[in-house]
Amino acid sequence: MISVVMITYGHEQFINQAIEGVLMQQCDFEVELIIANDCSPDNTDSVVNQIIENHPNSNWIRYTRHTSNKGMTPNFVWALKQVNAKYIALCEGDDYWTDPLKLKKQVDFLEANSKYSMCFTSVKKYYHNKKTYKNWHLELKQKEYSAKEIIYNFLVPTCSAVFRYDENSNYEKLFENKNFIFSDMILWLFLLEKGSIFCLPFESAIYRRNDSSITAEMPLELQLRLLNQHEEIAISFDGKYKDVEKKYLSRQYMVISLKLLIKKDSRCTEYFWKSINKSIIYLPNNLFYIFSRILKKNYSL
Numbered sequence: 001m002i003s004v005v006m007i008t009y010g011h012e013q014f015i016n017q018a019i020e021g022v023l024m025q026q027c028d029f030e031v032e033l034i035i036a037n038d039c040s041p042d043n044t045d046s047v048v049n050q051i052i053e054n055h056p057n058s059n060w061i062r063y064t065r066h067t068s069n070k071g072m073t074p075n076f077v078w079a080l081k082q083v084n085a086k087y088i089a090l091c092e093g094d095d096y097w098t099d100p101l102k103l104k105k106q107v108d109f110l111e112a113n114s115k116y117s118m119c120f121t122s123v124k125k126y127y128h129n130k131k132t133y134k135n136w137h138l139e140l141k142q143k144e145y146s147a148k149e150i151i152y153n154f155l156v157p158t159c160s161a162v163f164r165y166d167e168n169s170n171y172e173k174l175f176e177n178k179n180f181i182f183s184d185m186i187l188w189l190f191l192l193e194k195g196s197i198f199c200l201p202f203e204s205a206i207y208r209r210n211d212s213s214i215t216a217e218m219p220l221e222l223q224l225r226l227l228n229q230h231e232e233i234a235i236s237f238d239g240k241y242k243d244v245e246k247k248y249l250s251r252q253y254m255v256i257s258l259k260l261l262i263k264k265d266s267r268c269t270e271y272f273w274k275s276i277n278k279s280i281i282y283l284p285n286n287l288f289y290i291f292s293r294i295l296k297k298n299y300s301l
Contacts, residue, residue: 001029002107003085003165007075008093014208016051021097021205023057023226027104036079036095037065038072044093072185075173080171085123088165094208102204106162109200116144117195118163118188121204122157128208142201147192151185152247156298157198158184163191167280232239250275 004022008015022033037044052058062082070078070107080088087107099105104255106119107270125134140155149155161184174190191197253275260268 001087002027002031002087002089002103002162004031004089004091005076005079006033006035006091006093006101007038007079008039008040008043008044009069009072009075010040010044011093012040012044012047014094014096015044015047017096018091019048019051019055019061022091023051023055023060024100025103026099026100027107029107030085031060031103032059034079034082034086035061035063036075036082037063038075039066039069045113055069061064066197076183077171077175083165087162089162091159091205093203096208097159097205099204102161105200105202105204105300109198110162110164113198116198117191118161119198119200120162121160121200121202123157123160123203123205123207124145126206126208134204140199142199144196144198149191149235149245150188150192150233156184156188157205157207159207161188163187175288193208218254226287 006018006022010017010019017034019033024032024197035048039049048061048063048065052061052063056163064082066075066078087110089103089106102121106121108114109119122135122140126132145155169190174186188197253271257268257271257275260266260271
């Protein structure tokens with residue numbers, strides 16, 4: 001009925017909790033857990049094998065350790081291609097689920113509502129180094145979300161998503177020749193082509209941020225790669241999301257220019273003009289956004 005796709009690399013400290021969150025699920029349908037270890041340099045392999053040997057639900061697990069490193073997105077695509085189920089759930093090896101009825105609630109919703117291609121939930125962020133928790137997007141509500149909301153606000157916590165599997169979909173083609181940092185964003189837009197996306201009103205998981213996480217505080221060059229990804233998103237969908245991406249890019253160039261200004265980096269002017277060139281009509285909105293974040297003390301510089 002459902003396959004849980006878990007990609008992992010260097011998650012020795014966390015993988016046990018990630019797997020336990022899946023194996024504790026209380027379901028009246030079949031569950032398989034596909035773990036794709038991208039040739040981790042640590043003891044992730046030993047931890048997984050110990051669970052396979054000792055856990056009463058270890059028969060749910062299909063485990064592969066690649067003999068060479070594929071890279072995050074190719075490993076993700078490889079794992080998706082192993083699926084043979086009606087639904088797919090996602091949970092990376094450093095996140096974990098907290099609700100034992102997570103899968104049942106989400107599968108039951110999709111079974112009863114055929115117009116939706118995917119559903120997700122709210123989660124908590126856990127900052128591993130600071131040992132603190134924070135809610136993910138306090139504004140999340142029980143409702144259908146648009147492409148604009150999903151793109152502009154990075155709205156969907158990957159570890160909460162459950163979506164319909166389409167065996168005719170060429171996931172490899174979807175990511176082909178793309179240097180995506182966050183491959184899940186492309187996946188959400190792909191699923192929006194097939195149906196609507198809905199947020200369910202419960203908290204299901206912990207999304208972990210740590211030093212090795214791709215979402216840890218990003219250096220400037222990585223942030224610029226992320227902006228290039230958004231340019232590619234517009235192209236990948238034949239310009240369908242061009243206006244949404246333009247607004248997003250305009251804001252993010254403004255954010256970068258402010259960071260550089262505070263650091264007294266001469267490139268601040270360059271990125272300010274990039275923001276203007278994307279669309280001058282967004283300038284007041286961008287400035288209001290930045291200063292409101294500063295006032296709320298939610299903006300990390």
